[in-house]
Structure formats: structure tokens, C-alpha cells
Amino acid sequence: MLKTEAPSLEHALLDQYPTAELINALVDDQRQAVNAVRAAAPRIAAAVTAALPRIEAGGRLIYVGAGTSGRLGLLDSVELYPTFSWPQERALALLAGGRKAMFAAVEGAEDDLPQGAADLAALHPTPNDVVLLLAASGATPYVLGALRAARAAGALTVGFANNVDAPVAGEADISVTLDTGSEIISGSTRLKAGTSQKIALNTFSSALMVRLNKVYGNLMVDLQPTNAKLVLRAVRLTMIATGAGEAVARAALGQCDFHVKVAIVALSKKTSIDQARALLEAARGSVRQALAA
Numbered sequence: 001m002l003k004t005e006a007p008s009l010e011h012a013l014l015d016q017y018p019t020a021e022l023i024n025a026l027v028d029d030q031r032q033a034v035n036a037v038r039a040a041a042p043r044i045a046a047a048v049t050a051a052l053p054r055i056e057a058g059g060r061l062i063y064v065g066a067g068t069s070g071r072l073g074l075l076d077s078v079e080l081y082p083t084f085s086w087p088q089e090r091a092l093a094l095l096a097g098g099r100k101a102m103f104a105a106v107e108g109a110e111d112d113l114p115q116g117a118a119d120l121a122a123l124h125p126t127p128n129d130v131v132l133l134l135a136a137s138g139a140t141p142y143v144l145g146a147l148r149a150a151r152a153a154g155a156l157t158v159g160f161a162n163n164v165d166a167p168v169a170g171e172a173d174i175s176v177t178l179d180t181g182s183e184i185i186s187g188s189t190r191l192k193a194g195t196s197q198k199i200a201l202n203t204f205s206s207a208l209m210v211r212l213n214k215v216y217g218n219l220m221v222d223l224q225p226t227n228a229k230l231v232l233r234a235v236r237l238t239m240i241a242t243g244a245g246e247a248v249a250r251a252a253l254g255q256c257d258f259h260v261k262v263a264i265v266a267l268s269k270k271t272s273i274d275q276a277r278a279l280l281e282a283a284r285g286s287v288r289q290a291l292a293a
Contacts, residue, residue, distance in 0.1 A: 059128030066096035066110035069134035116145025127154035136189035138166020
């Protein structure tokens with residue numbers, strides 16, 4: 001029996017706990033998700049290192065999963081644009097059963113290995129693409145089909161699974177095993193197995209974006225100000241990075257379509273917006289290198 005499916009040896013009387021004790025037990029069990037990701041940190045680092053040159057060469061991030069795992073992959077993919085201005089066409093997600101499965105279970109979709117291969121092939125994968133394959137069990141047929149199609153196309157494959165020696169991890173170029181063990185509610189991998197996948201994906205994509213110069217210090221300087229909150233965040237980030245007052249920061253941002261990187265370089269180096277853009281282009285988008293030029 002898979003560890004993620006095995007009955008937990010703890011909390012056998014969970015349904016009889018007082019509510020406060022029930023909540024504490026559920027929260028405490030989630031701590032194991034962090035421990036599992038921490039143990040897999042070297043593998044996540046290896047995945048970032050292998051992915052970086054492919055992505056720099058124009059490759060795409062492609063997430064593949066079913067059920068909770070697929071929804072988590074889709075979530076990570078859509079968050080990259082507002083957070084890091086990552087092009088939406090370069091962060092794609094395949095969910096067993098299609099987009100409708102985001103909101104309702106599509107019975108049997110995860111068991112369709114040929115459909116996983118067909119859906120991946122329809123994206124015309126290239127050797128520069130990075131395919132992230134997610135399965136708590138590590139043996140979901142839809143995900144395995146996509147994995148094999150990705151490997152046949154020469155794409156980099158990274159398999160995330162919550163069971164040791166799982167096929168998804170074993171067949172991928174880089175394996176990331178998140179050994180979360182049995183769930184407090186037996187078999188419900190939307191609990192700590194899902195949490196560990198969320199943390200691992202956040203960690204992988206955020207680290208990759210840092211390496212792609214989307215972050216200056218620890219400031220997210222390549223965000224898309226698509227709403228009022230993010231506009232205010234862009235102003236605040238520019239003020240923090242440059243020491244400028246709000247009016248000056250807003251004025252600079254207004255001249256460069258609220259591109260925080262450009263505003264920071266222009267204000268810090270007391271140069272024009274056009275020159276700031278040129279410095280950033282020469283520095284491959286690195287604020288730090290542009291400021292040192």
C-alpha cells in the first residue's frame with residue numbers, strides 16, 4: 001500500500017476530538033509538509049539549475065497533474081505573470097479532464113495515459129521546455145503519459161511525487177520526492193501531500209525567477225501592476241529601493257508604464273528612462289548589474 005494511502009497510526013479517534021483539539025491536530029500534521037520539502041531541497045535546487053539554461057533559451061514551463069496536484073500546478077502557472085511579468089504563453093498547465101476539472105472532478109480522466117501524452121504533444125514541446133509532473137501517488141497514468149511524451153521530445157522533465165520510488169519520479173530526468181507519509185484523514189492527499197506540492201512549486205518557480213533577474217535584493221521588481229493594490233506595491237517597492245519620496249517614485253513609474261526595474265535604475269543613477277532601459281537590457285534584466293554599470 002502506498003504510504004499516502006495507508007491509514008495513519010495517529011489520531012484513530014479523530015472524529016471524537018473536541019473541535020479545538022481537532023483543529024490543532026490538523027494544523028500540526030501539516031508541519032510534516034515543510035519537513036518533506038526541506039528534505040527534498042537538494043533535488044529542487046538541481047531542478048532549478050537544470051531548468052535555468054533552457055528557460056533562458058526561450059523554453060516554457062509546463063505543469064501537468066490531475067485532481068489536487070493539477071490544480072496546484074495551474075495555480076502556480078497563473079501566478080507567475082502578475083508576480084514576475086512572466087509571459088503567460090510560457091507558463092502552461094495541463095489538468096487531467098481539461099480546464100473544467102479545475103472546478104469539478106472529471107471521473108476517470110486521471111486514468112487516461114494516452115490522453116496525457118496527446119495533451120502534452122499538442123503543445124509541441126521542444127528540448128528547451130521544462131515539464132513539471134505532479135502526482136501524490138506518483139503513478140497517475142495521465143501524468144505518466146505526459147511525462148513519456150515530454151521525454152520523447154527532449155524536454156527536461158521534473159517529477160514530483162509523495163511516495164518513495166514512484167514511477168513519476170523514477171522516470172523523470174530529475175526526481176523530487178516529498179515523503180509526507182500517511183494523511184491524518186487517511187488517503188486525503190489534499191492535506192499535507194498537497195501542501196508539500198504547493199511549497200515545492202512555489203520554491204522552484206520563485207527560485208527560478210530570482211535567477212532570471214526578476215528580483216532585486218528581496219524585492220519583486222518585475223511585477224505587473226494589474227490592480228490598485230499592485231500599483232501601490234510598485235510605488236512602495238520603488239521608494240524602498242531608491243529612497244525616493246512617493247511623488248518622485250510615482251512620477252518615474254508614470255514615465256515607464258510602471259516598470260519598477262526601469263524606475264529604480266533611472267532614479268538611482270539619475271538618468272533618463274530610455275537610458276535606464278538600455279542599461280537593463282545590457283545587463284540582461286539585472287537591476288544590480290545595471291546599477292553597477
